[in-house]
Structures are given as C-alpha cells and as structure tokens.
Amino acid sequence: MSLKNLLENWSRYRRGHEQGGYHDYEHMWAMVIDLDKCIGCNACSVACYAENNLAVVGEERFARNQAMHWMRIERYWDEPDLERAGKLEHGEYQQYGASFLPMNCQQCNAATCEPVCPVAATYHTPDGLNAQVYNRCIGSRYCSNNCPYRLRFFNFWSYYETSWPKPLDMQLNPDLTVRDKGVMEKCTFCVQRIRAAKDKAAREGRKVRDGEFQTACQQTCPTTAIVFGDLLDPESQVSRMWRYYEVELGKTEQHKRHPERRGYRIMEELNTDPCILFLERVREV
Amino acid sequence: MQTKDINEQIAWAKINKDVLRSMENPRSGYWIAVGICVAMVLVAILAEIYQYNAGLGVGNLNWPHMWDLYIATFIFWIGMSHSGTLLSAILHIVHADWRKPIYRFAEAMTTFSLMTAALFPVLHLGRVWNMYWVLPYVSDRGLWPNFRSPLIWDAFAIFTYLTSSALFLYVGMIPDLAICRDNAHGWRRKLYTVLSLGWAGTDRQWRHFRKAYLLMACFLIPLAVSVHSIVSSDFAMSIMPGWHVTTFPPYFVAGALYSGCAAIITLFVLLRYFFRFEEYMTIPILEKTVKLTFAIAMVWSYLWIIEFLAAWYGGHKADVEILVSKFTGPYSPFFITMIFCGTVLPFTLAFERLRRHLPTMFVVSLLFNLGMWLERWMIVTPTLAQAYHPFAWNVMWPSVVQWAIVFGSFGWFGLLFLVFVKIFPSVSMYEVKEMVYHRRRHVVEELAVKYHRRAGDPQPVTDNPGT
Numbered sequence: 001m002s003l004k005n006l007l008e009n010w011s012r013y014r015r016g017h018e019q020g021g022y023h024d025y026e027h028m029w030a031m032v033i034d035l036d037k038c039i040g041c042n043a044c045s046v047a048c049y050a051e052n053n054l055a056v057v058g059e060e061r062f063a064r065n066q067a068m069h070w071m072r073i074e075r076y077w078d079e080p081d082l083e084r085a086g087k088l089e090h091g092e093y094q095q096y097g098a099s100f101l102p103m104n105c106q107q108c109n110a111a112t113c114e115p116v117c118p119v120a121a122t123y124h125t126p127d128g129l130n131a132q133v134y135n136r137c138i139g140s141r142y143c144s145n146n147c148p149y150r151l152r153f154f155n156f157w158s159y160y161e162t163s164w165p166k167p168l169d170m171q172l173n174p175d176l177t178v179r180d181k182g183v184m185e186k187c188t189f190c191v192q193r194i195r196a197a198k199d200k201a202a203r204e205g206r207k208v209r210d211g212e213f214q215t216a217c218q219q220t221c222p223t224t225a226i227v228f229g230d231l232l233d234p235e236s237q238v239s240r241m242w243r244y245y246e247v248e249l250g251k252t253e254q255h256k257r258h259p260e261r262r263g264y265r266i267m268e269e270l271n272t273d274p275c276i277l278f279l280e281r282v283r284e285v
Numbered sequence: 286m287q288t289k290d291i292n293e294q295i296a297w298a299k300i301n302k303d304v305l306r307s308m309e310n311p312r313s314g315y316w317i318a319v320g321i322c323v324a325m326v327l328v329a330i331l332a333e334i335y336q337y338n339a340g341l342g343v344g345n346l347n348w349p350h351m352w353d354l355y356i357a358t359f360i361f362w363i364g365m366s367h368s369g370t371l372l373s374a375i376l377h378i379v380h381a382d383w384r385k386p387i388y389r390f391a392e393a394m395t396t397f398s399l400m401t402a403a404l405f406p407v408l409h410l411g412r413v414w415n416m417y418w419v420l421p422y423v424s425d426r427g428l429w430p431n432f433r434s435p436l437i438w439d440a441f442a443i444f445t446y447l448t449s450s451a452l453f454l455y456v457g458m459i460p461d462l463a464i465c466r467d468n469a470h471g472w473r474r475k476l477y478t479v480l481s482l483g484w485a486g487t488d489r490q491w492r493h494f495r496k497a498y499l500l501m502a503c504f505l506i507p508l509a510v511s512v513h514s515i516v517s518s519d520f521a522m523s524i525m526p527g528w529h530v531t532t533f534p535p536y537f538v539a540g541a542l543y544s545g546c547a548a549i550i551t552l553f554v555l556l557r558y559f560f561r562f563e564e565y566m567t568i569p570i571l572e573k574t575v576k577l578t579f580a581i582a583m584v585w586s587y588l589w590i591i592e593f594l595a596a597w598y599g600g601h602k603a604d605v606e607i608l609v610s611k612f613t614g615p616y617s618p619f620f621i622t623m624i625f626c627g628t629v630l631p632f633t634l635a636f637e638r639l640r641r642h643l644p645t646m647f648v649v650s651l652l653f654n655l656g657m658w659l660e661r662w663m664i665v666t667p668t669l670a671q672a673y674h675p676f677a678w679n680v681m682w683p684s685v686v687q688w689a690i691v692f693g694s695f696g697w698f699g700l701l702f703l704v705f706v707k708i709f710p711s712v713s714m715y716e717v718k719e720m721v722y723h724r725r726r727h728v729v730e731e732l733a734v735k736y737h738r739r740a741g742d743p744q745p746v747t748d749n750p751g752t
Contacts, residue, residue, distance in 0.1 A: 008427075065347035065679055074676040103676070112524050118440075119418045120431035136428075138418055139341070139411015140436055141351035145669065146523045150349045150677035154411065156342030181340035182411025267673060270524060 027208070028109075028128035028231040028249070029189050030275040031215075032241045033102055036262075036282050037225035038073075040100035044217030044226065045071045048104070050171070051190060051216035053178050055159030066156045070187040071217050074101040099281060102226070104217065105130060105151045105187035106266065106274030109249060113143035113152060121184075127194065128231075128275065132186055139182040148267050152186045155179050189228070190215040210236035231275070247277050286641075290383045290569050291717070293724035300565075300717055304461075304710045305468055307560040311707055314559070322700040329693020332686045333408055341411055345684035349677045350669045354687045355409035356519075357662040358694060361544065362402030363443070363516050364537070364657065368545025369395025370450060370509040373457065374502040382723060383573050385716040386565040389461075390556060390702075391549045392454045393711070397701040398548075399447045401694050406439065408690065435518040442515040446508050453501045459484050459494065460715040476708075513541045520664065526603035527611075527668035532592050539585040540657055543627070546578040547653035552702075554647040556711060565712050568641050575640045582631035582653070589628075589660075603673050611667050615680045620663050626656025 048054060048071040055068050076099040111130045114122050121136035122143055132152075144152035158181040164172060172178060175192040179185055197213040210229050218226040229238030231249065242248070245263025246256040252271045254264070262280040336343050346353060369392040376384040407416050419430050419440045430437045463484035466477035484490060514534035521533040530536070553574065557566040596604040611620045630652055639645050671678050705711070 061342070064342075064345070065349075065681070066342055067348070076676075101676075115431070115433040116435065116523065117431050118434040118436035120429070120434075136418075137412070138415045140406075140409075141411065142434070142436055142519075142523075144349065144351045146525065148524060148673040150672070150674050153348060154346075154351060155340065156346060157340040182413075184411075270673075 024126070025128050025232060026126045027194075027233075028275070029107065029194065030128075030229065030231040030238050030242065030277070031107075031189070031218075032227040032238055032263075032277045032279065034225045034227075034279040035099070035101065036279060037223040038100045038102060038281075039223055040073050040075060040098065041222060042073050043220045043222060044102055045069055045073060047071075047216040047220035048187070051173055052188070053172050053176060055155075055163040055179075057157075057159055058162065061157070068153045068155070068159065068185070070151075070153065070185070071102060071104040074103055075099070076101065101278075102217070103149060103151060104276075105189075106149055106272065106276045107187075107189060109273040109275065110271055112146045112148065112270075112272055116142045116146045118142065129189055129191060129194075130186075131191070132184060132188070134177060134179055134183045134185065137183040139184065141184065143184055148270055148272065152184050154184050155181045157181055207233075210238075242277055245277060245279065249273060249275070287568050289724075290567060290573075291386065291720055291724060292564060293721050295564060295721055297718055300714055300721075301464055301468070303562070303564070304712050304714050305465065307562070307712070308465070308707055308710060315703065315707070319700065319703050322696040322703060325693050325696025326700060329690045329696065332689035332693070336408070336686055336690075337413060341409075343684065344687040344690075345681060346687075347679070347681055349672065349679060350666070350681040352409070352665055352669065353681070354662065354683050354691050355405050357665045358658070358691045359402050359405035359409075360516055360537070360661040360664070361658045362398045362405070362694065362698070363513060364541030364544045364661070365398040365548050365654075366395040366402065366446070366450070366545065367509050367513060367538070367541035368549055369393070370453075370505050371542055371545065372549065373453065374505040374509065377499075377502045378506065382720050383570050385720045386562075386567075386712055387549065387553060387570060387574070388716075389454075389458070389709075389713045390552055390706070390711045391545075392450065392457070393702065393705045393709070394545075394548060394552060396447070396451045396454050397698050397705070399443065399450065400701065401698045403443055403447065404694065404697070406436070406443075435515065435522045438515045439519060442508075442512045446512045449501070449505055449508060453498075453505055455480075456494075456501060457498060457713070458709060460486065461710045461713060464714055465710065473708075510538055513537045525668050525672050526601065527596070527607040527672075528664070530592055530595070532588055532595065536585070536588040536592060539581060539588055540660060543578065543581045543585045544654050544657035546574065546581055547650040547657070550574060550578065550646055550650035551654070554643050554650075556706070557643070560706075560711070562712060565717055568643075571643075571646065572637075572640050575634050575646060578650075578653070579631055579634040582627065582634070586628040586631075607667055607671055610671050611663065614667065614671070616663060616667050616670070619659050620667075623656050623659035623663055626652045627660060630656070 048069070049056065052070060054070060057067050061067065107128070107130050109124070109128065111122070111124065114124060114130065117123075118140055119136055119138055121133045121138070123131055123133075125131045139154070141154055144150070144154060160178045160180065173192070175196070193213045193215065197208050201208045201212070208230065210233055215226070215228050218224075218228045227237055227241060229236035231239050231242060233239060242263070245261045246258060247254050247263045247265060250273060252269050254268075262282070263277050264280060265274045265277060268274060344353070344355075369388070372384045372391045373388040373395075376388070407413060410416055418428075419437055421430055421432075459481055462477050462481035463486065466474060466481050469477055514537065517533040517537035520528035521530055523529055550571070553566055553571055556562055593608055596608045599605075611617065630649060633639050633645070633649055639649075666681075670680050
C-alpha cells in the first residue's frame with residue numbers, strides 16, 4: 001500500500017484498457033453448434049449441471065425464472081420466416097417439429113457485460129474467455145442487464161443450502177466452487193478443464209492439442225452437434241469449420257463468397273463479436 | 286387578489302419571531318407524522334434484513350428482471366434532488382429574488398433525497414457487505430473499480446453532489462443559525478453556537494460569506510446538470526433497446542427538475558399550512574414556482590416525444606417492439622398513467638385560478654411525482670421484460686418486499702425532513718429580510734429617491750393597486 005504501488009498499478013490498468021483489453025491471445029476458445037444435428041435432448045444442459053455445480057433450484061423457483069441453467073435449450077415452435085415466405089400455413093409448422101437453439105455464454109470478444117461491471121469482476125482473459133470472478137462480484141447485476149443474449153444468471157438465493165441434500169453433495173465437482181447468494185455466474189467454457197489441459201501441456205512442454213479435452217456439453221452431446229476448440233490453432237476442427245463457413249471474428253457482417261454455407265453468429269450486428277458459430281437448421285420445406 | 290411576492294412592511298423582529306416559532310413546540314400532528322415515518326422505515330428495515338439474509342429472490346427479482354423498483358426509485362430520488370439546486374444556486378445567480386423564502390426547504394429536500402437515493406444502489410446489491418469495492422481505495426492487491434462502468438461514475442457523482450449540496454445548505458444557513466443561537470436556550474443554544482461558527486454579522490464576515498456562497502453556487506450549477514446525466518448513462522451507455530437512447534441525459538435532467546419542482550410545491554403547501562407561513566410563502570411565489578414547473582413539464586414532454594419518435598423512425602426492430610409494448614403490453618396501464626400525470630395534467634397549471642388554489646396544487650403536484658416515479662419504472666422494466674432475445678421475454682411483478690423498501694424510503698425522507706424543520710429554520714430569515722429590504726426601496730418613495738435610482742428604472746409605486 002504505497003504511492004508506488006498505486007501509480008504502477010494505475011498505469012498498468014490504463015495501458016491494458018486503452019487498447020481494449022488483450023490482443024496477444026494465447027488461445028481463442030470457440031465453439032460450433034450444428035442446429036441441424038441438435039435433437040433438443042437437453043443432455044448438454046444436464047451435463048453442465050453436473051460439471052459446473054449448478055444449483056438445482058426446484059420447481060417453484062424455476063417457474064419464477066430463477067433457474068441457473070448456463071446451457072439452455074431454447075425451444076421455438078413457430079417459424080414466422082417460413083410462414084411469411086408462404087411455405088407454411090399458420091399452425092402447420094408443428095408437424096415439422098420444434099426448432100431448438102442451445103444457448104450458452106457466447107464468450108463475446110467485445111463483450112457488453114465487461115465494461116459495465118463496476119468492480120471489473122468480469123473481464124477478458126488471455127484465453128479469449130469472458131471470465132467471471134465470483135469472489136470479486138458484488139452483485140450489481142448490470143452485466144446481465146447488458147447482455148443481449150440474457151446468458152448470465154444470478155444467485156437470487158443461497159441455492160446450495162437446498163440444492164444438494166445429503167448425500168447428493170458428494171456428487172459436486174471438486175474442481176470448482178459452489179456459489180453463494182448475490183453473485184453472477186455463467187458458462188465458462190468449462191474453464192477448469194481448460195486449466196487442467198493447459199497445466200498438463202505445460203508440464204510436458206508442449207502446446208495444448210486439439211481435442212485433448214472436451215467441454216461437458218460437447219462430451220455429452222449424443223449427435224456431436226457441439227464442436228469446441230482453439231481458433232488460433234489453424235489446424236483445429238473449430239478453425240477449419242469457421243473457415244469453411246466463412247465466418248470471421250471481429251466483423252459485424254459476414255460477406256460470404258458462398259452464401260449457401262450455413263454458419264452464422266447470433267446478433268453479431270450488435271458488434272458483440274461472439275465466439276460461437278451456429279450452423280443453421282436445414283428445413284424440409 | 287394578492288400580487289406582491291411579499292409584504293414589504295414586515296418588521297425584522299416579526300420575521301425572526303415567525304420562523305423561530307415554527308421550530309418550537311411540535312404539536313401532536315407533528316408527532317403523528319414522525320410516528321408514521323418511523324413505522325415506514327422500520328418496515329423497510331425488516332424487509333431489508335429479510336432480503337439481506339435470504340437473497341434478492343425475495344423481491345421477486347428474476348431472470349431477466351435483474352433490476353426493478355430499486356433502481357427506478359433510486360433514479361426518482363436522485364431526480365427529486367435537482368430542484369433544490371435549481372432554486373438555490375441557479376436562481377441565486379440570475380438574481381430571481383422570489384426564491385428567497387422557499388429555497389431553504391428546497392435545498393434541505395435536495396440533501397435528504399440524495400441521502401435517500403444513495404441507499405438504493407447499496408441495498409440492491411447482491412452482496413451488500415462488499416459495497417465499498419466500488420470506491421477507488423488503495424488496496425494491497427492493486428485492485429481498482431472498473432472506471433469504464435457507469436455505476437462507478439454514479440458513485441462519484443452522488444458523493445460529489447451529496448457533499449457539495451450539504452455544504453451549500455449548511456453555509457447558506459450560518460447567519461440564520463446565529464439568529465437561532467441568540468434566541469435559544471439549553472441544548473439548542475449549544476448546538477447553534479457550535480454550528481454558527483462564531484457568526485457575529487460583521488461586514489467582513491458578510492463579505493466573505495457572500496463570496497463563498499456565490500462560489501459554491503457556481504460550483505453546484507454544473508453538478509445539477511451532470512449528476513442526472515451520469516445517472517442516465519447507466520441506461521444510455523448500455524446496448525439495450527429502450528435504454529440506449531442519445532437524448533437520455535437531457536431527458537433525465539428535465540424529468541429530475543420536473544419531479545423536484547413538483548415536490549417543492551407539495552412541501553410549500555404543507556409548510557405554509559402547518560407553520561402559518563402565509564406571509565412568506567405567498568401565493569404569487571407559488572405561482573412563479575408553478576409556472577416554472579409548467580415550463581419544465583413541457584420540456585420533459587417534448588423530450589419523451591422526441592425519444593419515441595426517434596425510436597419509431599429509427600426503425601430498429603427491437604426499439605420499435607419495446608415502444609409498442611409500452612403502449613400495448615402488460616405495463617401499459619402504468620405507462621399511460623405516466624403520460625397522463627406527466628404531460629396532460631400539467632395543463633391544469635395553465636389556469637390562473639387553479640395555480641392559486643392551494644389544495645389543487647397539492648394534489649396535482651403529488652400526481653406529477655407519481656407520474657415521474659412511474660416514468661422511471663417504465664424506463665427500467667419494459668426493456669428488461671422485452672429486450673433483444675425473445676426467449677428471455679418475461680413479465681415480472683415486484684413482491685411485497687420490494688414495495689416495502691420503496692415505501693420505506695419515503696418514510697426515511699419524511700423523517701429526515703421532519704427532523705430538519707424542527708431543528709433548522711425552514712425559511713431563510715436573513716434572505717427574506719434582504720428581499721423585504723430591496724422591495725422597500727422600490728415602494729417607499731423616500732428610500733427610492735435616496736438610493737439614486739438610475740434612469741430607466743421603474744418608477745416607484747406609491748399606492749398599491751389590488752392589495
């Protein structure tokens with residue numbers, strides 16, 4: 001606690017932020033979710049609950065929209081675009097089944113949640129992750145209000161008190177914490193697995209290999225709809241898919257040479273620069 | 286019909302006597318009011334203890350309604366604090382001397398509503414006990430708050446405004462405190478002796494006092510504009526449709542002055558009635574305040590119309606959707622009430638007969654503030670209910686815990702104000718005397734001649750038609 005400390009930290013802080021955060025990323029973790037493969041089974045959501053110690057809030061609180069599902073399957077029954085195009089009568093869509101949209105934190109590179117946090121509890125890591133520091137969070141909830149995807153979840157109660165009655169607490173993942181009331185949380189791309197893989201690679205003196213580890217949702221997906229990897233590694237499956245579908249980071253609009261290729265990012269026109277690429281569902285009609 | 290702001294024949298001693306009388310011998314009605322306020326505060330404290338222990342879920346907050354009444358009421362109280370500064374600082378600089386009998390309580394209102402407002406960002410936090418983390422203190426870990434966050438700017442703006450408006454209130458009161466000191470006994474005498482800082486009314490003291498007061502007024506004026514602009518950036522700096530609006534800073538400032546002026550009218554009527562201040566808080570002064578309110582109401586209405594037209598013609602889908610849902614969605618009754626109270630009702634102020642009718646002005650000013658409170662709620666909540674991602678569209682109604690804390694804040698404000706009016710003079714004695722003195726110059730012929738009236742000055746009025 002000295003003037004030197006104050007000045008040094010201040011200038012370091014200033015420099016980091018003038019340039020808009022990190023630029024020399026070590027990794028850029030990203031995902032591809034193929035909606036054509038998604039069958040809406042919710043296995044990814046369940047896997048996420050198990051891996052990340054997500055609180056099970058109970059029916060009543062779930063109905064009050066106080067649930068904590070970092071990974072959620074959104075179900076849409078209507079297809080207004082198809083109706084408008086005259087391909088479907090109103091109400092006819094149901095025979096084609098619902099549309100599913102798995103949504104977890106988009107790990108935006110220009111995340112709208114980051115600049116608004118009063119205590120910088122959410123920030124960008126050199127891994128390209130949008131990190132949430134539970135210990136630093138004071139629960140102002142501004143980040144969630146400023147997330148256009150609404151993918152941040154708040155501990156409205158001390159969920160841990162009722163979520164895992166004995167002996168269910170034995171199932172908790174020891175690699176990460178259980179959150180108390182008053183902090184925000186969200187999908188971390190299973191940062192504990194990333195951490196473990198990076199540590200292992202560092203011990204063995206090599207780089208992290210593509211596919212060396214999986215996120216919990218990817219691991220569980222029965223149809224392999226979810227692909228995860230490092231965008232900075234040009235040979236990773238994720239990079240190859242992003243290249244094939246001609247979607248690039250840092251753009252608010254993708255000018256594709258092959259517009260028929262399905263990839264898109266949700267609400268990229270808001271300049272959030274999300275790291276999840278969705279592959280559009282191919283309809284029979 | 287009374288046309289003069291103040292009777293220029295009032296004796297100095299009568300002014301002192303009337304104001305000092307208002308600070309003594311509280312009647313039973315006063316204690317009842319204090320009791321009600323204390324009860325409201327106690328209920329709010331119980332609600333807050335419950336919320337503190339159980340978590341914010343007790344307020345029925347949910348995903349995506351992360352903010353609700355707390356933030357809306359926070360903006361409301363911050364807004365209400367702006368008119369005290371308008372009356373005391375801005376009108377001081379422009380030499381509008383009709384403000385003199387009413388600025389003291391308006392400024393107390395400023396300070397107290399800021400003290401009320403400052404509670405809300407604290408108690409809406411998920412982890413209240415860590416609230417000091419938003420302040421840039423030097424920590425061993427080298428951690429700073431995030432200076433890019435509008436919430437941090439809020440913290441700075443509120444603290445600056447609270448400090449300077451409290452100081453301004455106090456400094457402006459020093460000559461009056463000296464009068465109180467000279468007339469008090471017991472603990473009051475001790476209190477006023479300390480607070481009046483040895484004021485003896487010498488020329489030198491007055492000169493310094495004038496200078497200090499003017500400088501503080503100049504310092505406060507930019508704050509009156511900047512504080513609510515910064516509060517508006519909580520919304521304007523976000524990317525949410527319905528919040529991300531360029532006109533929000535002036536819109537918020539206009540709304541702030543509006544609700545503040547309405548509150549001044551309410552308190553004006555109450556003080557005039559209960560403290561028998563008919564000779565100081567006169568109908569012509571009320572009328573001037575009301576005209577000011579009317580002008581501000583029109584500016585505010587213009588700005589919300591601009592905001593909605595911009596959203597409509599901007600054609601951004603999400604913006605338009607929120608705009609339409611404000612008029613037709615689940616919150617539409619409140620929204621339409623807000624438009625009625627905020628924009629339609631002010632037209633009652635266009636009629637002189639109503640402007641001079643105290644009960645009407647009392648009711649109407651309360652309704653203005655109801656409208657302004659609804660306005661803040663209707664800024665915060667519809668956007669949360671219906672933003673970009675349709676899957677997260679949801680309607681939430683606040684629970685009794687939220688309402689208890691919101692009502693408790695009114696009790697807290699009332700309690701502070703009630704304590705104030707019995708300990709400090711709610712009418713500025715020395716400034717009323719100044720006002721009377723200046724009016725006398727214009728009215729009494731010998732004085733007018735004596736003070737070398739310049740060519741072009743209005744001729745002295747010897748007979749007073751209409752009184």
